Amino acid sequence: MRLLIAGWRGQVARALIEAAPSRPEIKALAAGRPALDVRDPRSIERAFGDISPDIVINSAAYTAVDQAEADEDAAFALNRDGAALLARAAARRNVPVIHLSTHYVFDGAKPSPYIESDETCPATVFGRSKLEGERAVRGANPRHIIIRTGWVFSPAKGTFAEKILEAADRGEIVRVVADQHGNPTYAPHLASAILDVARGIGTSEMEPAWGTYHAAGSGTASWHDFAREIVIQAPNALPRLIEPITSSEYPAVAPRPLNSELDCEKFERTFGLRLPAWQQGVADCVGQLLSLH
Numbered sequence: 001m002r003l004l005i006a007g008w009r010g011q012v013a014r015a016l017i018e019a020a021p022s023r024p025e026i027k028a029l030a031a032g033r034p035a036l037d038v039r040d041p042r043s044i045e046r047a048f049g050d051i052s053p054d055i056v057i058n059s060a061a062y063t064a065v066d067q068a069e070a071d072e073d074a075a076f077a078l079n080r081d082g083a084a085l086l087a088r089a090a091a092r093r094n095v096p097v098i099h100l101s102t103h104y105v106f107d108g109a110k111p112s113p114y115i116e117s118d119e120t121c122p123a124t125v126f127g128r129s130k131l132e133g134e135r136a137v138r139g140a141n142p143r144h145i146i147i148r149t150g151w152v153f154s155p156a157k158g159t160f161a162e163k164i165l166e167a168a169d170r171g172e173i174v175r176v177v178a179d180q181h182g183n184p185t186y187a188p189h190l191a192s193a194i195l196d197v198a199r200g201i202g203t204s205e206m207e208p209a210w211g212t213y214h215a216a217g218s219g220t221a222s223w224h225d226f227a228r229e230i231v232i233q234a235p236n237a238l239p240r241l242i243e244p245i246t247s248s249e250y251p252a253v254a255p256r257p258l259n260s261e262l263d264c265e266k267f268e269r270t271f272g273l274r275l276p277a278w279q280q281g282v283a284d285c286v287g288q289l290l291s292l293h
Contacts, residue, residue, distance in 0.1 A: 008031065014156060015187035019195055026199060031051075038082030040085075055202055056098070062078040062126070076132065080136050083099060084133075090141055102127070105134065115263045147194065151183060151216070155285050155288040160227075164231065168241050174243065175249070176228075181258070186276070189275045189276050213267040222244075224242060235290075
């Protein structure tokens with residue numbers, strides 16, 4: 001089975017690339033700009049011609065949430081228009097597409113975890129562009145699986161976990177928001193689940209259940225809980241260096257949802273897959289980061 005992974009710089013794309021070799025029945029090929037630009041139909045056609053994929057995973061996205069507020073055209077060009085072009089090209093070849101989306105399609109006002117059928121109401125340009133991307137994929141390719149996730153983390157450089165560890169190592173007090181809640185999602189855990197879904201579809205192990213799903217780390221936390229767990233997993237680090245604050249004390253250009261929690265029961269019921277507890281992901285992530293320093 002040949003997989004085309006659109007995008008290769010994001011945390012999930014990198015995790016997919018790293019995890020694919022452990023599945024000998026899958027040959028995964030990742031392509032991003034300039035080799036594959038999902039905004040360019042000719043680029044997409046070349047990629048399909050060169051790779052002849054059985055399944056496409058679209059992880060290409062404009063993810064700079066704050067920057068998108070002033071760069072709306074670029075966000076929609078990639079998150080909506082690019083998603084549509086890729087899904088349409090796949091549909092012409094009867095190829096399924098697994099499309100990654102986000103909890104930002106919700107406004108965060110619901111007091112309980114979001115289910116797939118909850119009304120969408122994005123409060124940011126990023127969220128609106130991703131929601132329009134979902135709609136475009138549904139309209140372009142009936143053989144689609146849309147996976148919403150959130151709070152993705154990994155050992156990649158410059159990410160949340162590394163920044164928290166580096167600050168703690170310097171003995172700095174880090175002020176982290178404590179009134180926003182979500183599901184921290186370890187990129188390798190999510191990548192493994194996505195590959196299992198792709199394998200099931202591609203090998204006819206499961207009856208394709210096209211539609212929209214939530215898949216995120218098991219359990220919930222605030223950003224403060226998340227940061228504190230990162231520090232706890234590091235030898236000699238001091239959890240007291242992580243200080244809780246409110247969202248109003250950490251203003252951002254784009255408003256962050258107070259509730260980003262996703263109910264993943266439908267994903268588990270349909271595919272028999274449940275992502276591990278987010279704390280397991282933190283332990284592995286911190287171990288890898290410490291081994292690099």
